[in-house]
Amino acid sequence: MTFILSHQVLDDILQKHRIKSNDLAAIDRLFGGADGYYWYHTLRHMCPRKEVMVWGSQEDMRAAVQGHENETAAEDEVKPQQLKDEHLAAIASHLKLAS
Structure with a gap:
């Protein structure tokens, strides 16, 4: 399965669900809860504006997202958050390409 990330994809997800970018509670629910x-x-931060990121599997996507989190946490000298299964499932459901 292929997963695709871009700012446009994220904007389209919010638009599809009629969620405004400042509605944190709705975005929480949409992307796996708390x-x-x-x-x-x-996801917005890791993908350069006007570029597209593509992964060939959910595990590749998980590794990329968690890797980005680990890198930015190290830069900020804080403990990285761990991507939970419920967040990954929600992200995957939104970023997977229809086949």
């Missing part, structure tokens, strides 16, 4: 907004923001 801390869903955190992971949504992580």
